[in-house]
Amino acid sequence: MSAPTVTRLVYGRGDFDARLDQLLAWETVSDTSVNQVVDGVLADVRRRGDAAVVEYTNRFDRLSTADMAELEMGPERLQQALDGLSDEQRQALETAAQRVRSYHEHQLQQSWQYTEADGTMLGQQVTPMDRVGIYVPGGKASYPSSVLMNAIPAKVAGVSEIIMVVPTPDGEINELVMAAACLAGVDRVFCVGGAQAVAALAYGTETVPRVDKIVGPGNIYVATAKRAVFGLVGIDMIAGPSEILVVCDGQTDPDWVAMDLFSQAEHDEDAQSILICPDAAYLDAVSASIAKLLPTMERREIITKSLNDRAALIEVADLDQAVELVNRIAPEHLELSVEDPDALLPKIRHAGAIFMGRYTAEALGDYCAGPNHVLPTSGTARFSSPLGVYDFQKRSSLIRFSADGASELGQTASVLARGEGLTAHARSAEYRIKPE
Ligand code: NAD
Numbered sequence: 521m522s523a524p525t526v527t528r529l530v531y532g533r534g535d536f537d538a539r540l541d542q543l544l545a546w547e548t549v550s551d552t553s554v555n556q557v558v559d560g561v562l563a564d565v566r567r568r569g570d571a572a573v574v575e576y577t578n579r580f581d582r583l584s585t586a587d588m589a590e591l592e593m594g595p596e597r598l599q600q601a602l603d604g605l606s607d608e609q610r611q612a613l614e615t616a617a618q619r620v621r622s623y624h625e626h627q628l629q630q631s632w633q634y635t636e637a638d639g640t641m642l643g644q645q646v647t648p649m650d651r652v653g654i655y656v657p658g659g660k661a662s663y664p665s666s667v668l669m670n671a672i673p674a675k676v677a678g679v680s681e682i683i684m685v686v687p688t689p690d691g692e693i694n695e696l697v698m699a700a701a702c703l704a705g706v707d708r709v710f711c712v713g714g715a716q717a718v719a720a721l722a723y724g725t726e727t728v729p730r731v732d733k734i735v736g737p738g739n740i741y742v743a744t745a746k747r748a749v750f751g752l753v754g755i756d757m758i759a760g761p762s763e764i765l766v767v768c769d770g771q772t773d774p775d776w777v778a779m780d781l782f783s784q785a786e787h788d789e790d791a792q793s794i795l796i797c798p799d800a801a802y803l804d805a806v807s808a809s810i811a812k813l814l815p816t817m818e819r820r821e822i823i824t825k826s827l828n829d830r831a832a833l834i835e836v837a838d839l840d841q842a843v844e845l846v847n848r849i850a851p852e853h854l855e856l857s858v859e860d861p862d863a864l865l866p867k868i869r870h871a872g873a874i875f876m877g878r879y880t881a882e883a884l885g886d887y888c889a890g891p892n893h894v895l896p897t898s899g900t901a902r903f904s905s906p907l908g909v910y911d912f913q914k915r916s917s918l919i920r921f922s923a924d925g926a927s928e929l930g931q932t933a934s935v936l937a938r939g940e941g942l943t944a945h946a947r948s949a950e951y952r953i954k955p956e
Contacts, residue, residue, distance in 0.1 A: 523811035524827035528803070531836045531845065543832055544849060546760050546790070546898045551740065558715040558744040565719035570726045576716035581689045588727040593698060593709040601698035609696065613664065616888035617703050620668050623890030624676045627909040639922030640929075644915050648678035651729060652912060653721035653753075654706070655736035655746075656686040658713055662694035665886060669893050669907065670736045671704035677912035682706045683731055685721060687713020713738075718745035722753045735907060737894060756907050760898040761790035764882055765851035765871075767842045769858040770799030772878045778809035780855060783883045785826035786819040792830040794849070796842045803833045843867045850901040853882045872901045926952040 527543065529536055564572040570588040578585055585591055605613065633643025654670040657663055667684065674682050684701055688694075688711040701709050710728055712720060724730025733754035734746060746755045764784040766777055781793035797803055810827070814820050836842045843864055846854060850870035858864065861876035868874060872895030875882050886893045894907035921929070930949040937945035 523814065524824045524831075526807065526810065526827050527832040529832055529834045531834060531841055540832070540834075540845075540848075543792070543794075543830060544899065546792075551744075554740050554744050558741055558748060561715040562719045562722075562745060562748055565716055565725065566723045569720075569723075570728075573712055573716045573720050573725060573728070576714070577687075577712050580714055580716075581687050581691075583688075583691055588710075588725070591711045592727070593693075593701075593711065595702075598698050598702035598706075598709060601695045602702040604695060605699050610699075612888075613668075613696070613700055613703055616665065617668050617672065617700075619888055619890040620672045620892075621676060624673045624892070624909050627673070628676060629910055629913055629915075633918055636925065638924040638928060640925035641918065641920040643918035645918055646913050646915055648680070649674075649732045649754075649912050649914065650679070651681040651683065651731045652679050653683045653685065653731035653734045655713075655717060655721075655734060655738050655742055656684055656697060657736070657738045657742070658687040658694065658697070659689060659739055662697050664694070664696040664700040665888075665893060666736060667697055667700035667706070668704055671701070671706050673892065673907060673909045674735075674912045675705050677909045679912050681708075681729070683721060683729060684709045685712050685717035685728075687711065687717070689713075714741045715745035718742060718749060722749035733912070735894070735911065756894065756911055757896060757900065757904060759894070759896075761792065762787040763792040763794075763852040763897055764855065765794045765796065765846060765849055765853070766855040766857055767839065767846060767864070768795060768797045768802065768855075769839065770797050770802035771859060772857045774802065774805040774809040775813065776878070776881075777806050777857060778813055780857075780882055781806075781810070781827070781831065782813070782817060782823050783881070783886075784853065785823040785831065786817065787822075789822055789825040790830065791826045793827065794832045794834065794851070796834045796836055796845055798836050798838050798842070800835050803835060806833065839864060840867075846871065850896075850899045852895045852897045852901065853885070855880065855882055870899075870901045872896045872906055921952075923952075923954070927954040 529539060561576055574585055574588055577583055629646045631645045633641055635641045652674050656666050671682055684706045686697055718734060720728040721731045721734050731753060735756040737759040743758050747758055762784045766780055768777055777795060781795060784791045785793045795806060817823055847869050852872040854871040855875045856864055857878050873885055873891060875885060892906045892908055896904040930953040933949035934946045
């Protein structure tokens with residue numbers, strides 16, 4: 521296999537802006553044929569419930585299931601998966617789960633209130649969601665880490681019931697995924713994927729309970745279905761393909777950086793890996809490492825396509841220019857592979873997760889560092905944040921007036937209500953105003 525031809529750019533030179541925009545362009549949910557398939561599946565599951573879910577699962581995942589009950593993994597089966605792990609796997613899963621839990625416990629929001637001089641109390645009550653659905657992808661690969669990253673924050677938030685869906689193409693059950701569900705405290709697991717799984721969670725069927733929010737990454741069918749049911753249920757985000765942006769000062773071993781770029785490229789042909797560095801010779805060295813290491817990679821075909829189509833090696837004048845580009849790209853994963861990452865940190869405004877220093881490989885963040893690996897992609901870090909406990913908590917405003925408070929503030933409300941021509945509002949406030 522020939523070495524990938526990674527796009528080489530120099531900041532500001534030639535048609536740099538246009539070429540960068542072209543590389544970054546990614547329409548998450550744009551395919552009309554996918555839309556049509558997904559709309560059909562959603563409508564059918566809504567109408568026919570379990571029967572439709574079973575039919576689509578048999579068709580898309582090549583199964584021959586008779587009914588929904590066969591697609592549910594009971595608690596004993598989950599426990600069996602956990603008990604069946606090797607000691608090494610069990611310990612790794614437990615270490616990851618414990619670190620993810622500890623990190624997310626810091627995110628728990630508390631209720632609060634305060635009282636004004638006239639006895640008026642105002643505040644905010646935080647409550648967990650009742651029931652959430654987590655989508656764990658399973659089409660081309662299995663992701664036990666995604667089980668932990670989605671289920672543990674929900675558990676920490678205090679969600680009462682967690683329903684997990686995961687496709688099992690050709691009936692292949694991933695024991696680590698089931699073990700992770702057991703360890704994370706998932707309540708029910710259905711071996712269903714794609715749009716039919718999202719539909720079952722959003723509308724409910726005879727067997728699958730309807731949830732309040734659906735979280736978790738997935739392919740274009742899953743993303744399109746989540747977008748379609750948003751409003752009826754909450755969703756976390758529409759996730760695009762994985763991305764990594766490495767900013768390097770040219771002092772990190774080029775093999776390390778090449779492998780960090782591969783670590784995202786191997787997820788998906790559409791994944792994006794970008795390296796920015798002020799040293800042209802270092803970019804050459806990383807190119808050489810890419811050519812040398814690629815033949816050793818199991819997923820080299822996926823990596824090659826991803827690097828050819830969506831990767832870039834960008835030369836900049838200095839690290840300030842690199843930071844400017846970071847903020848423009850707003851990457852999902854940002855590695856600051858430099859001597860002094862603290863010096864750059866205050867200038868970084870948009871990034872899903874920031875990995876600081878040469879020893880901080882993004883791959884550790886995918887599994888066990890502790891922070892969530894479900895992150896905003898495709899530039900959406902400009903306005904959104906990693907999945908967290910706060911995604912599973914809601915806030916209710918609290919308001920209690922004393923007689924004095926109601927009388928005092930009633931005047932203000934009355935004036936504003938009459939200005940809007942809303943008489944009932946005005947009179948409702950005025951009833952509570954004390955006579956002079
Ligand atoms: P998936 O579970 O998302 O999709 C598999 C399902 O897609 C199948 O069960 C089937 O129902 C449906 N499907 C496939 N072809 C179809 C067709 N022609 N018509 C209708 N439905 C069809 O698994 P996947 O495909 O492996 O995709 C997983 C995605 O999630 C990848 O893009 C991966 O990069 C991403 N991912 C992201 C993260 C993250 O944290 N951001 C983590 C893990 C995975």
